[in-house]
Amino acid sequence: MTTTRALLPDDRDAWQTLWRGYLEFYETELPAAQDDLTWNRLLDPQFPIHGAVAVDDDGHAVGIVHWLTHAATWAAEPYCYLEDLFVDPAVRGGGTGRALIAHVAGWAREHGSPKVYWLTQQHNATARTLYDKVATDTGYVHYQIGLGA
Amino acid sequence: MTTTRALLPDDRDAWQTLWRGYLEFYETELPAAQDDLTWNRLLDPQFPIHGAVAVDDDGHAVGIVHWLTHAATWAAEPYCYLEDLFVDPAVRGGGTGRALIAHVAGWAREHGSPKVYWLTQQHNATARTLYDKVATDTGYVHYQIGLGA
Amino acid sequence: MTTTRALLPDDRDAWQTLWRGYLEFYETELPAAQDDLTWNRLLDPQFPIHGAVAVDDDGHAVGIVHWLTHAATWAAEPYCYLEDLFVDPAVRGGGTGRALIAHVAGWAREHGSPKVYWLTQQHNATARTLYDKVATDTGYVHYQIGLGA
Amino acid sequence: MTTTRALLPDDRDAWQTLWRGYLEFYETELPAAQDDLTWNRLLDPQFPIHGAVAVDDDGHAVGIVHWLTHAATWAAEPYCYLEDLFVDPAVRGGGTGRALIAHVAGWAREHGSPKVYWLTQQHNATARTLYDKVATDTGYVHYQIGLGA
Secondary structure (H helix, E strand, O other): EEEEEEEHHHHHHHHHHHHHHHHHHHHHHHOOOHHHHHHHHOOOOOEEEEEEEEEEEOEEEEEEEEEEEEEEOOOOOOOOEEEEEEOOOHHOOHHHHHHHHHHHHHHHHHHOOOOEEEEOOOOHHEEEEHHHHEEEEEEEEEEEEEEEO | OOOOOOOHHHHHHHHHHHHHHHHHHHOOOOOHHHHHHHHHHOOOOOOOOEEEEOOOOOOOOEEEEEEEEEEEOOOOOOOEEEEEEEEEHHHHOOOHHHHHHHHHHHHHHHHOOOEEEEEHHHHHHHHHHHHHOOOEEEEEEEEEOOHHH | EEEEEEEEEHHHHHHHHHHHHHHOOOOOOOOOOHHHHHHHHHOOOOOEEEEEEOOOOOOEEEEEEEEEEOOOOOOOOEEEEEEEEOOOHHHHOOOOOHHHHHHHHHHHHHOOOOOEEEEEEEEOOOHHHHHHHEEEEEEEEEEEOOOOO | OOEEEOOOOOHHHHHHHHHHHOOOOOOHHHHHHHHHHHHHHHHHHOEEEEEEEEEEOOOOOOEEEEEEOOOOOOOOOEEEEEEEEEEEEHHHHOOHHHHHHHHHHHHHHOOOOEEEEEEEEEOOHHHHHHHHHOOEEEEEEEEEEEEOO
């Protein structure tokens, strides 16, 4: 059975593997310095980016989730943005993704956040099958302006 | 011609009217205390929510935009989330929305943010005609879990 | 008996009177806009400035305390800086100051902060009699460069 | 001549030596994990702790300074707290401390902060000789409650 818990310093290697797998899925490469920066932020108790890992019965990390909080104009309390979710392809379909989303929702509820949200590719049917079960497709789409900074 | 500038304390009444118009468009009602809280955050130089107003030749406010910054796992510098945009229906189609988006992009560029993004309703063809000109439709869709907090 | 509790929106008038009394003690005048800004920050659940009020048996506010958290280089968790403390002169010596400091220390402990600290005038013998009972005089003194900003 | 600049990733080893010298001066030991955490915060562009290094003509690091910003109840803009300052004993008296303080004051001015402040041991006559030249001894003393967290 998969359980979830907050990331710990000793998870670095396992996290790195899953994070790289996630970025490959999005055909993205980030500089190694970004890995260090993101990892350090995930572990810093004062930085508003948080992470959890899913581990199997043998204690192997099989999935990760990252989320952050940000202020919003419609609410007194911050929203919770689930930015990254990745499950080892070898264990997909076994409830790991659902458990990681539930972990974030539980954290958000404990911290008084009124909303957890995320974005996903319109054509990612596999992911959306799960998301349609646990969340609401709001009918909103996403635009961006890249600033090359 | 429409110009844009940061919100000032004296804009409160004009802002209130536009903000209420915006919320009506989304068929949303917020408690009056939220108006005060959001306004105070917009004006506080240390709070990460910012706002600008578009004014016409006579100095009348004809549009508002709110944005916020938040940390992200893919970048050293914060992303810029354009959360609210509203233009007085009487002046639509005259470049006010475009000017307000450009205001945010200019602010983001000055502050080193790599990205400005926003969400819009899939079926909002009028808005998307503009957005398709000034930004990229990323093909992402939006899910949320409301926590009733 | 004096009890302490978090500030509430309805405390504005009573807070204003005590805050002005406090500033007069320090022979300081601040613009009215600063009162509004500080009050709004005290009430905003997401702003890192917090406040509590002491009330007597009749529910009258007889003292206030403001504190803030900030990151530090010596600790993982934030320090808690008790910035302002004021007790109505009519009730001094009755335990109100001590109760307000205890309120802050309790909040800090709940929030995982390793330290509460404050500054006081070297010659303020009355206040220091209390402080010497509830805290440690570290032997540090305070320097500042005013930047006229 | 000594020059000052922001810390860079390659300064880690030199910083570590100076930081340890500084902690020894205060007869303090921190866990190694705190060094990593503080270093990562110093280098993170989004964390409100900042650092600079003084380098001599040969490019050797001979001093460090750390500062942080925090909101305050008396001002719209944040205060700047100079938390740590250390100069290699071999070069003391040559203007390095003064240059590092000036670096912080310059940064604070650029960022709109109305005040830079710090604490020092009452009996540290050497340091205070410098501080009395560049800053104001406010006559405030420092109390703290350690919470053992």
